[in-house]
Amino acid sequence: MTETLAPEIDSSDPSSFPWSVFHDRHPVLIERVATQLPRPASHRAALDALLLESTSGTITAPDVDALRHEPWPWWRPEYRGLPWGETPFLWAESYFYRRILDAVDYFVPGPWRGVDPFAPTKMGELAGEAVDDELAALDASPEWDALVQSSLWGNRADLSFQAGPTAGSETGGLIADDSDAFRALVHDRAPGAVHLIADNAGRELLPDLILLDHLLDAGLATAAVLHVKPHPYYVSDATTADVLAALNRLTGAPGRARDVGERLDGFLRDGRLEIDAHEFFCGPLTYQALPVDLRSRFAEASLTISKGDLNYRRLVGDRHWHATAPFAGLTSHFPSPLAALRTLKCDVAVGLTEETLVRLDATGKSWRLTGEYAVIHTRG
Known part of the structure; x- marks a missing residue:
């Protein structure tokens, strides 16, 4: 039997678990990524900007340089400019973690390419x-x-x-x-x-x-x-x-x-x-x-x-x-x-x-x- 589709989960409700993931859990995570390795200041700035955007801003496009080297085929242009909480939680979480990799130059040729930020x-x-x-x-x-x-x-x-x-x-x-x-x-x-x-x-x-x-x-x-x-x-x-x-x-x-x-x-x-x-x-x-x-x-x-x-x-x-x-x-x-x-x-x-x-x-x-x-x- 096929179930009638239930509503997709998003993070728009401040009393919800998905909202707490973005507003309570992600700040702790960003701080760990920023401080556990001796990163250049550019990484810290990019991580802080991502945290600010994902908690109080609207969705911006992926980094062009990173996409040139490692495309993210699930980018949804129609989400650009929307508050993060108004997009499906599964998509938003995935995009957040992809953006962490972009912030620390994981995909861009150079000394930080391929360095696992969570290692x-x-x-x-x-x-x-x-x-x-x-x-x-x-x-x-x-x-x-x-x-x-x-x-x-x-x-x-x-x-x-x-x-x-x-x-x-x-x-x-x-x-x-x-x-x-x-x-x-x-x-x-x-x-x-x-x-x-x-x-x-x-x-x-x-x-x-x-x-x-x-x-x-x-x-x-x-x-x-x-x-x-x-x-x-x-x-x-x-x-x-x-x-x-x-x-x-x-x-x-x-x-x-x-x-x-x-x-x-x-x-x-x-x-x-x-x-x-x-x-x-x-x-x-x-x-x-x-x-x-x-x-x-x-x-x-x-x-x-x-x-x-x-x-x-x-x-x-x-x-x-x-x-x-x-x-x-x-x-x-x-x-x-x-x-x-x-x-x-x-x-x-x-x-x-x-x-x-x-x-x-x-x-x-x-x-x-x-x-x-x-x-x-x-x-x-």
């Missing part, structure tokens, strides 16, 4: 003691359910989320749980190629890689494709460089973590594990608009695992859906069987029962935003 934050997390403890836990040889839970709750490690005021330390549990169906999609079918659309680097990417290692090593997948971003995006989003850094972290650890890292290294070398970094993943379109080449890749998958909030928004549409709208119906456009693992840190929520929705609303919490709750959705 200090990502590398600091990856080197932390918390990662040591998590990798040491691998020595207990966790089974399937534990590996899935680790990948799921690793999605809480979102560095842009940590820049805001909504991060919670409690875990409220699964509010939609298709774990059994997910297991069946993996264990009760003939092995095939499994695709994983990554979300965050560091503490989330590590359990994702460990999950892929398990699928390949146990013969539950004949091949695996890890989809990452072709360049920095949304602070902690994983790039190829972040995958390699995570592999180094694994191979440099003691015990079973090193074994996992060495196997993954071998899987990459023999082609059973492939990294894909399609430009589409750094754009503001939903997966209904998959380009032909990427749609064909997913159509060949026996299963696609989607991680995190942004991929979830792009799967179901960044809209004010009623939380009981069916996940399967909203993702019927996707060309392969699907499993979505996500902790809730934004407004979009679907696939809940009416009973669950009433219970959550009765808590008085902003339960969609705090990262305390999670979902595992599937569509065969």
Whole structure:
């Protein structure tokens, strides 16, 4: 059944979560980018100008020099001159992060070309003691359910989320749980190629890689494709460089973590594990608009695992859906069987029962935003 389209989410309402992203979270983010590396004054000026424009000004066009070297095909000329909050939130967020890269000369030939503005934050997390403890836990040889839970709750490690005021330390549990169906999609079918659309680097990417290692090593997948971003995006989003850094972290650890890292290294070398970094993943379109080449890749998958909030928004549409709208119906456009693992840190929520929705609303919490709750959705 096709759902009637709900209104697109924007950031025009000062009481809304999207408004808080632009006005509370982004100033913290801009300050980090401006100060964590010894940047020239021109970078600071461009970052400050972007913050002022995105919080109290109107949308201006992308930098011409940057576009000459790396086009942004999702620029919408009709949005020029509009307040940022009056454009779709998905587009505005994506454009904001693209403009950060322009501000720090990421695409322009010169000394700052290709320097990830979020690398200090990502590398600091990856080197932390918390990662040591998590990798040491691998020595207990966790089974399937534990590996899935680790990948799921690793999605809480979102560095842009940590820049805001909504991060919670409690875990409220699964509010939609298709774990059994997910297991069946993996264990009760003939092995095939499994695709994983990554979300965050560091503490989330590590359990994702460990999950892929398990699928390949146990013969539950004949091949695996890890989809990452072709360049920095949304602070902690994983790039190829972040995958390699995570592999180094694994191979440099003691015990079973090193074994996992060495196997993954071998899987990459023999082609059973492939990294894909399609430009589409750094754009503001939903997966209904998959380009032909990427749609064909997913159509060949026996299963696609989607991680995190942004991929979830792009799967179901960044809209004010009623939380009981069916996940399967909203993702019927996707060309392969699907499993979505996500902790809730934004407004979009679907696939809940009416009973669950009433219970959550009765808590008085902003339960969609705090990262305390999670979902595992599937569509065969």
